[in-house]
Amino acid sequence: MSRTAEELMTHHIESMMKMKENSNLDEALADYSEDLVAITRLDGRTRTMGYDTLTDTMRNTFTFATKLGMDVESAVEKLDILFRQSEGGYITLLASLKPFSSFASFTYMIENDKAIYVTGYAKTALSMPSLGVKAHPFPENPETLATVEKHLSNLRKHDAHALPQDYADDAIILTNLSERPYHGTAAIEYYCSNLLEKASVEIDALTDPNTKIIVKEAVAEIACIVFQNRAKKKSGVMTYRVQQGKIVFESAIFQNG
Numbered sequence: 001m002s003r004t005a006e007e008l009m010t011h012h013i014e015s016m017m018k019m020k021e022n023s024n025l026d027e028a029l030a031d032y033s034e035d036l037v038a039i040t041r042l043d044g045r046t047r048t049m050g051y052d053t054l055t056d057t058m059r060n061t062f063t064f065a066t067k068l069g070m071d072v073e074s075a076v077e078k079l080d081i082l083f084r085q086s087e088g089g090y091i092t093l094l095a096s097l098k099p100f101s102s103f104a105s106f107t108y109m110i111e112n113d114k115a116i117y118v119t120g121y122a123k124t125a126l127s128m129p130s131l132g133v134k135a136h137p138f139p140e141n142p143e144t145l146a147t148v149e150k151h152l153s154n155l156r157k158h159d160a161h162a163l164p165q166d167y168a169d170d171a172i173i174l175t176n177l178s179e180r181p182y183h184g185t186a187a188i189e190y191y192c193s194n195l196l197e198k199a200s201v202e203i204d205a206l207t208d209p210n211t212k213i214i215v216k217e218a219v220a221e222i223a224c225i226v227f228q229n230r231a232k233k234k235s236g237v238m239t240y241r242v243q244q245g246k247i248v249f250e251s252a253i254f255q256n257g
Helices: 005-017 051-067 072-077 142-156 185-198 200-207
Strands: 032-041 046-050 080-087 090-097 101-111 114-122 167-175 212-219 222-229 234-243 246-256
Touching: 005 080, 005 090, 005 101, 005 114, 032 051, 032 212, 032 222, 046 051, 046 212, 080 167, 090 167, 090 246, 101 234, 101 246, 114 222, 114 234, 142 200, 142 212, 142 222, 142 234, 142 246, 167 185, 185 200, 200 222, 200 234
Parallel strands: 032 114, 167 246
Antiparallel strands: 032 046, 080 090, 090 101, 101 114, 212 222, 222 234, 234 246
16 A cells, blocks of 8 residues: 555654664665655755755765764754645645754655655755755756746736636645645635635735745746745745646645744
8 A cells, every 4th residue: 555645754754863773864765756856945055856866965964964973863853843734645844943944844745655746945044055966957847837827826816716727626735824735626716715815914925026036946747936025024835736737736834934
Protein backbone atom coordinates (compact mmCIF):
# COMPACT_ATOMS: atom_id res chain seq x y z
CA MET A 1 0.00 0.00 0.00
CA SER A 2 1.35 3.42 -0.97
CA ARG A 3 2.40 5.91 1.66
CA THR A 4 0.39 9.05 2.19
CA ALA A 5 2.18 12.39 2.33
CA GLU A 6 1.57 12.41 6.08
CA GLU A 7 3.34 9.06 6.47
CA LEU A 8 6.23 10.14 4.26
CA MET A 9 6.74 13.37 6.20
CA THR A 10 6.67 11.56 9.54
CA HIS A 11 9.33 9.15 8.26
CA HIS A 12 11.36 12.00 6.77
CA ILE A 13 11.51 14.00 10.01
CA GLU A 14 12.31 10.89 12.05
CA SER A 15 15.10 10.00 9.61
CA MET A 16 16.56 13.49 9.87
CA MET A 17 16.60 13.14 13.65
CA LYS A 18 18.60 9.89 13.35
CA MET A 19 21.28 11.28 11.02
CA LYS A 20 23.97 11.34 13.69
CA GLU A 21 23.16 7.79 14.81
CA ASN A 22 23.32 6.46 11.24
CA SER A 23 26.21 8.74 10.19
CA ASN A 24 24.50 9.34 6.85
CA LEU A 25 21.44 10.76 5.17
CA ASP A 26 20.51 7.76 3.05
CA GLU A 27 17.25 6.97 4.83
CA ALA A 28 16.03 10.57 4.63
CA LEU A 29 17.13 10.97 1.01
CA ALA A 30 15.26 7.80 0.05
CA ASP A 31 12.04 9.79 0.49
CA TYR A 32 12.78 11.78 -2.69
CA SER A 33 12.01 10.66 -6.23
CA GLU A 34 14.85 10.68 -8.75
CA ASP A 35 12.49 12.77 -10.90
CA LEU A 36 12.21 15.41 -8.17
CA VAL A 37 11.50 19.02 -9.07
CA ALA A 38 11.93 21.54 -6.25
CA ILE A 39 11.66 25.31 -5.88
CA THR A 40 13.51 26.58 -2.82
CA ARG A 41 14.64 29.74 -1.09
CA LEU A 42 16.36 28.64 2.11
CA ASP A 43 19.40 30.92 2.28
CA GLY A 44 18.07 34.11 0.71
CA ARG A 45 18.61 32.79 -2.82
CA THR A 46 15.93 31.29 -5.06
CA ARG A 47 16.78 28.03 -6.83
CA THR A 48 15.11 25.29 -8.79
CA MET A 49 16.56 21.94 -7.79
CA GLY A 50 16.51 18.37 -9.03
CA TYR A 51 17.23 15.14 -7.17
CA ASP A 52 21.00 15.34 -7.57
CA THR A 53 21.14 19.01 -6.61
CA LEU A 54 18.97 18.61 -3.53
CA THR A 55 20.63 15.45 -2.26
CA ASP A 56 24.13 16.87 -2.80
CA THR A 57 23.09 19.97 -0.89
CA MET A 58 21.78 17.94 2.03
CA ARG A 59 24.89 15.75 2.12
CA ASN A 60 27.26 18.72 1.97
CA THR A 61 25.32 20.58 4.64
CA PHE A 62 25.37 17.53 6.93
CA THR A 63 29.11 16.99 6.41
CA PHE A 64 29.91 20.67 6.94
CA ALA A 65 27.80 20.86 10.10
CA THR A 66 29.40 17.70 11.50
CA LYS A 67 32.91 19.05 10.90
CA LEU A 68 31.95 22.20 12.80
CA GLY A 69 30.75 20.10 15.70
CA MET A 70 27.13 21.12 15.24
CA ASP A 71 24.48 18.78 16.63
CA VAL A 72 22.16 18.34 13.66
CA GLU A 73 19.77 16.12 15.59
CA SER A 74 19.30 18.77 18.26
CA ALA A 75 18.60 21.37 15.57
CA VAL A 76 15.88 19.17 14.06
CA GLU A 77 14.43 18.54 17.52
CA LYS A 78 14.09 22.32 17.94
CA LEU A 79 11.90 22.46 14.85
CA ASP A 80 8.65 23.97 16.08
CA ILE A 81 5.84 22.92 13.75
CA LEU A 82 3.24 25.67 13.92
CA PHE A 83 0.89 24.19 11.33
CA ARG A 84 0.71 20.82 9.58
CA GLN A 85 -2.03 19.75 7.21
CA SER A 86 -2.26 16.94 4.67
CA GLU A 87 -4.63 15.23 2.29
CA GLY A 88 -3.69 12.10 0.36
CA GLY A 89 -0.46 12.75 -1.51
CA TYR A 90 -0.07 16.36 -0.37
CA ILE A 91 1.26 17.92 2.82
CA THR A 92 2.25 21.43 3.89
CA LEU A 93 4.07 22.62 6.99
CA LEU A 94 4.63 25.97 8.66
CA ALA A 95 7.50 25.87 11.12
CA SER A 96 9.95 27.90 13.15
CA LEU A 97 13.60 26.92 13.57
CA LYS A 98 15.12 29.60 15.73
CA PRO A 99 17.58 31.23 15.59
CA PHE A 100 17.86 30.40 11.87
CA SER A 101 14.30 31.16 10.77
CA SER A 102 11.08 32.25 12.45
CA PHE A 103 8.99 31.45 9.36
CA ALA A 104 9.62 28.39 7.21
CA SER A 105 7.12 26.71 4.90
CA PHE A 106 7.49 23.37 3.12
CA THR A 107 5.09 21.63 0.75
CA TYR A 108 5.57 18.05 -0.50
CA MET A 109 3.67 16.28 -3.28
CA ILE A 110 3.95 12.49 -3.34
CA GLU A 111 3.81 9.96 -6.17
CA ASN A 112 4.77 6.27 -5.95
CA ASP A 113 5.85 6.62 -2.30
CA LYS A 114 8.32 9.41 -3.11
CA ALA A 115 8.33 13.20 -3.00
CA ILE A 116 8.10 14.26 -6.65
CA TYR A 117 7.48 18.00 -6.18
CA VAL A 118 8.73 20.12 -3.28
CA THR A 119 8.68 23.81 -2.42
CA GLY A 120 10.56 25.24 0.52
CA TYR A 121 10.99 28.75 1.87
CA ALA A 122 12.68 30.05 5.00
CA LYS A 123 12.74 33.67 6.08
CA THR A 124 16.36 34.27 7.04
CA ALA A 125 18.68 37.07 8.05
CA LEU A 126 20.25 39.01 5.19
CA SER A 127 23.67 37.79 6.32
CA MET A 128 22.77 34.13 5.77
CA PRO A 129 25.73 32.47 3.99
CA SER A 130 25.08 30.82 0.65
CA LEU A 131 24.62 27.06 0.51
CA GLY A 132 26.96 27.17 -2.47
CA VAL A 133 24.54 25.41 -4.81
CA LYS A 134 23.68 26.46 -8.34
CA ALA A 135 20.16 26.20 -9.69
CA HIS A 136 19.20 23.08 -11.62
CA PRO A 137 18.49 24.21 -15.20
CA PHE A 138 14.77 23.51 -15.29
CA PRO A 139 13.07 25.61 -17.98
CA GLU A 140 10.30 27.90 -16.80
CA ASN A 141 6.84 26.58 -17.66
CA PRO A 142 4.85 29.47 -19.16
CA GLU A 143 1.59 27.48 -19.18
CA THR A 144 1.77 26.81 -15.45
CA LEU A 145 2.64 30.44 -14.78
CA ALA A 146 -0.19 31.69 -17.02
CA THR A 147 -2.74 29.60 -15.09
CA VAL A 148 -1.49 30.98 -11.79
CA GLU A 149 -1.46 34.55 -13.13
CA LYS A 150 -5.09 34.18 -14.25
CA HIS A 151 -5.99 32.91 -10.79
CA LEU A 152 -4.23 35.85 -9.13
CA SER A 153 -6.11 38.22 -11.43
CA ASN A 154 -9.42 36.70 -10.33
CA LEU A 155 -8.34 37.06 -6.70
CA ARG A 156 -7.40 40.68 -7.29
CA LYS A 157 -10.85 41.35 -8.76
CA HIS A 158 -12.57 39.34 -5.99
CA ASP A 159 -14.36 37.47 -8.76
CA ALA A 160 -16.41 34.94 -6.81
CA HIS A 161 -17.81 33.39 -10.00
CA ALA A 162 -14.49 32.91 -11.82
CA LEU A 163 -12.36 31.73 -8.89
CA PRO A 164 -13.84 28.21 -8.50
CA GLN A 165 -13.43 27.67 -12.24
CA ASP A 166 -9.65 28.02 -11.86
CA TYR A 167 -9.59 24.64 -10.07
CA ALA A 168 -9.99 21.07 -11.29
CA ASP A 169 -13.10 19.23 -10.07
CA ASP A 170 -11.08 17.10 -7.62
CA ALA A 171 -8.65 19.84 -6.54
CA ILE A 172 -7.14 19.88 -3.06
CA ILE A 173 -6.36 23.00 -1.02
CA LEU A 174 -4.29 23.07 2.16
CA THR A 175 -4.19 26.34 4.09
CA ASN A 176 -3.61 27.66 7.57
CA LEU A 177 -6.76 29.74 7.12
CA SER A 178 -8.69 26.55 7.85
CA GLU A 179 -8.47 23.66 10.30
CA ARG A 180 -9.26 21.18 7.55
CA PRO A 181 -8.33 20.63 3.90
CA TYR A 182 -10.67 21.45 1.02
CA HIS A 183 -11.21 18.69 -1.55
CA GLY A 184 -13.63 18.60 -4.47
CA THR A 185 -15.95 21.01 -6.24
CA ALA A 186 -18.35 21.84 -3.40
CA ALA A 187 -15.54 22.35 -0.91
CA ILE A 188 -13.59 24.53 -3.36
CA GLU A 189 -16.63 26.72 -4.01
CA TYR A 190 -17.09 27.16 -0.27
CA TYR A 191 -13.39 27.95 0.15
CA CYS A 192 -13.46 30.62 -2.55
CA SER A 193 -16.53 32.41 -1.16
CA ASN A 194 -15.20 32.16 2.38
CA LEU A 195 -11.79 33.40 1.27
CA LEU A 196 -13.17 36.59 -0.22
CA GLU A 197 -15.41 37.20 2.78
CA LYS A 198 -13.10 36.38 5.69
CA ALA A 199 -9.56 36.59 4.30
CA SER A 200 -9.74 39.75 2.21
CA VAL A 201 -6.73 41.24 4.02
CA GLU A 202 -4.55 38.28 3.07
CA ILE A 203 -5.81 38.28 -0.52
CA ASP A 204 -5.34 42.01 -0.93
CA ALA A 205 -1.83 41.70 0.53
CA LEU A 206 -1.00 39.01 -2.04
CA THR A 207 -2.42 40.89 -5.03
CA ASP A 208 -1.48 44.47 -4.08
CA PRO A 209 0.72 46.03 -6.82
CA ASN A 210 3.00 47.34 -4.06
CA THR A 211 3.56 43.91 -2.55
CA LYS A 212 7.14 42.67 -2.61
CA ILE A 213 7.34 39.41 -4.54
CA ILE A 214 10.25 37.45 -3.09
CA VAL A 215 9.80 34.28 -5.13
CA LYS A 216 7.89 33.76 -8.37
CA GLU A 217 8.89 30.56 -10.14
CA ALA A 218 7.07 28.03 -12.31
CA VAL A 219 8.69 24.81 -13.49
CA ALA A 220 7.11 21.58 -14.68
CA GLU A 221 3.66 21.34 -13.02
CA ILE A 222 4.43 23.52 -9.99
CA ALA A 223 4.61 27.21 -9.20
CA CYS A 224 5.66 28.97 -6.01
CA ILE A 225 5.01 32.56 -4.97
CA VAL A 226 6.40 34.11 -1.80
CA PHE A 227 5.28 37.62 -0.92
CA GLN A 228 5.56 40.25 1.77
CA ASN A 229 3.40 43.33 2.22
CA ARG A 230 4.85 45.51 4.96
CA ALA A 231 2.02 48.05 4.85
CA LYS A 232 -0.60 45.38 5.46
CA LYS A 233 1.76 43.40 7.74
CA LYS A 234 1.14 40.17 5.86
CA SER A 235 3.39 37.65 4.16
CA GLY A 236 2.80 34.26 2.65
CA VAL A 237 3.90 31.26 0.62
CA MET A 238 1.66 29.99 -2.18
CA THR A 239 2.31 26.69 -3.96
CA TYR A 240 0.33 25.47 -6.96
CA ARG A 241 0.24 22.31 -9.05
CA VAL A 242 -1.29 22.78 -12.48
CA GLN A 243 -2.48 20.19 -14.99
CA GLN A 244 -4.25 20.94 -18.28
CA GLY A 245 -4.76 24.58 -17.36
CA LYS A 246 -6.41 23.85 -14.00
CA ILE A 247 -5.12 24.06 -10.44
CA VAL A 248 -5.19 20.52 -9.04
CA PHE A 249 -3.48 21.46 -5.79
CA GLU A 250 -2.83 24.62 -3.81
CA SER A 251 -1.19 25.34 -0.49
CA ALA A 252 -1.74 28.81 0.94
CA ILE A 253 0.27 29.72 4.03
CA PHE A 254 -0.07 33.18 5.52
CA GLN A 255 1.71 34.90 8.39
CA ASN A 256 1.39 38.24 10.13
CA GLY A 257 4.32 40.56 9.72
